[in-house]
Amino acid sequence: MSARRPWAWPLVPVYRAVLVAKDALRGKPKRLQWPVVSVGSLSAGGAGKTPVVIALAQILKSRGWSVDVLSRGYGRSGSGVEVIGATSEKQIPSGNDNKKSKDEDLPSVLFGDEPVLIAQRAEVPVWVGADRFAAGDKAEHTTATNEQQTLRDAQDDKSKKGFGIHLLDDGFQHRQLARAADVVLVTAQDLDDALLPAGNLREPLSALARADFVAVREEEMETVAPRLKEFVREGALIWTVRRKLRFPQPLLVFTAGLRPVAFCAIARPEGFAGMLKEAGCGIVDTIFFRDHHAYDMADMERVIELAKELKATGFVTTEKDAVKLSSGMLAMLAKVGPVMVAALDAEFVFPERVARELEARLG
Numbered sequence: 521m522s523a524r525r526p527w528a529w530p531l532v533p534v535y536r537a538v539l540v541a542k543d544a545l546r547g548k549p550k551r552l553q554w555p556v557v558s559v560g561s562l563s564a565g566g567a568g569k570t571p572v573v574i575a576l577a578q579i580l581k582s583r584g585w586s587v588d589v590l591s592r593g594y595g596r597s598g599s600g601v602e603v604i605g606a607t608s609e610k611q612i613p614s615g616n617d618n619k620k621s622k623d624e625d626l627p628s629v630l631f632g633d634e635p636v637l638i639a640q641r642a643e644v645p646v647w648v649g650a651d652r653f654a655a656g657d658k659a660e661h662t663t664a665t666n667e668q669q670t671l672r673d674a675q676d677d678k679s680k681k682g683f684g685i686h687l688l689d690d691g692f693q694h695r696q697l698a699r700a701a702d703v704v705l706v707t708a709q710d711l712d713d714a715l716l717p718a719g720n721l722r723e724p725l726s727a728l729a730r731a732d733f734v735a736v737r738e739e740e741m742e743t744v745a746p747r748l749k750e751f752v753r754e755g756a757l758i759w760t761v762r763r764k765l766r767f768p769q770p771l772l773v774f775t776a777g778l779r780p781v782a783f784c785a786i787a788r789p790e791g792f793a794g795m796l797k798e799a800g801c802g803i804v805d806t807i808f809f810r811d812h813h814a815y816d817m818a819d820m821e822r823v824i825e826l827a828k829e830l831k832a833t834g835f836v837t838t839e840k841d842a843v844k845l846s847s848g849m850l851a852m853l854a855k856v857g858p859v860m861v862a863a864l865d866a867e868f869v870f871p872e873r874v875a876r877e878l879e880a881r882l883g
Contacts (some may be wrong), residue, residue: 521739528717554684555700560692565787567705571866577642593648594630601649704731760869776860777833785813
């Protein structure tokens with residue numbers, strides 16, 4: 521077991537005691553009308569939950585489900601319950617929208633970076649609120665038809681069409697809301713990590729006993745799957761996730777030239793840098809910001825200064841970062857070189873099996 525912060529080892533027993541106390545005081549979870557499928561992880565970040573939420577939303581939509589996502593909206597400036605996406609009056613402008621000149625008007629500031637990315641990519645409503653039950657309840661009332669069709673009507677029809685399902689983003693630890701299934705992402709790094717604050721685990725590995733489905737990266741399946749048997753309960757199923765970077769047409773990996781500077785604000789930035797190099801992107805250096813960092817012009821100046829110093833040809837960043845760049849920031853970067861946004865796609869290696877097993881779990 522490794523520790524990211526060895527100095528914090530003495531605090532781990534305190535953190536563990538807090539977890540035990542929270543479990544003892546936990547009340548009965550609230551239940552929504554529609555089934556809830558939680559997508560979460562044991563680690564504090566970087567497991568790849570957002571691409572998996574998008575992939576699940578797309579699979580369920582293709583099979584006739586009415587899908588929305590419930591998200592806390594980490595770091596957002598808004599309050600209460602708000603929605604972005606197809607049912608919202610607050611449509612999401614492009615990061616290149618010149619009408620958006622004020623950073624505070626960026627959707628990522630109002631709602632959080634991950635909810636905006638999910639709404640853009642999955643094309644489903646994303647309901648944002650600290651109270652996920654309130655968000656789900658409002659979603660159910662909002663999406664009801666003019667005839668006030670009830671959940672019972674949909675069941676009587678024995679059809680999934682029009683039948684609602686909530687995907688709970690980063691929900692494994694949010695146990696105040698009842699769920700029909702828990703999907704938990706596990707990486708090789710998680711299996712060797714320590715509890716907070718010494719490591720990055722929010723819960724011990726024994727918490728995997730609550731999981732219905734465990735999602736493992738394809739390249740780690742051979743080493744991770746055998747070790748999971750010690751922790752998952754009988755009947756839990758393992759899904760294989762394939763991750764890949766997608767580059768813009770027509771120049772693909774060379775969109776930002778042969779020597780771009782990479783920058784990002786994600787939980788495990790070294791993974792992004794490694795995937796870029798594997799894809800043949802000749803990044804000359806990288807600048808990492810803390811996860812969910814809100815960019816400002818000073819950050820852009822820092823990135824540009826490094827690019828000029830290294831005679832870089834442009835910049836490369838992630839989709840999650842791109843939604844936080846205002847038109848002014850993009851214009852500032854473009855004076856030095858093109859900005860390439862590399863999209864991280866996640867797909868299930870056996871999507872039909874995933875759909876079939878999930879629907880069987882939902883009854």
